[in-house]
Amino acid sequence: MREPDKMRVMAQVTPNSCQFPASSLGDLNRLHEARDMLRLAMEKFPSDEIIPYDLACVCCALGRLAEAHEWLRRAMDVGGKEIRLRALGDPDLEPLWNEIGEI
Numbered sequence: 001m002r003e004p005d006k007m008r009v010m011a012q013v014t015p016n017s018c019q020f021p022a023s024s025l026g027d028l029n030r031l032h033e034a035r036d037m038l039r040l041a042m043e044k045f046p047s048d049e050i051i052p053y054d055l056a057c058v059c060c061a062l063g064r065l066a067e068a069h070e071w072l073r074r075a076m077d078v079g080g081k082e083i084r085l086r087a088l089g090d091p092d093l094e095p096l097w098n099e100i101g102e103i
Helices: 003-011 015-027 031-044 050-061 065-079 081-088 091-102
Strands: none
Touching (some): 065 081
């Protein structure tokens, strides 16, 4: 099975079935692949707040700050104050800390 096909299968089971492998890809500095996997998971689980949160982290690492801002906004729309507080303490999201109050 090709790698993109594996990602699609994993992204359709549960949010965590995609989140954990995406995190591992990020740890291996395979950030574009992690982003692709998480975006597939968002299609299947649009009401999960952790997937867009993780997408915001990956996009920050890629230097895609406008995209990271949008993903973090989506995570906060679903997860509310808890996500906002988590983001303010997450060093992966440090490039967005000054903007979090505006999201």
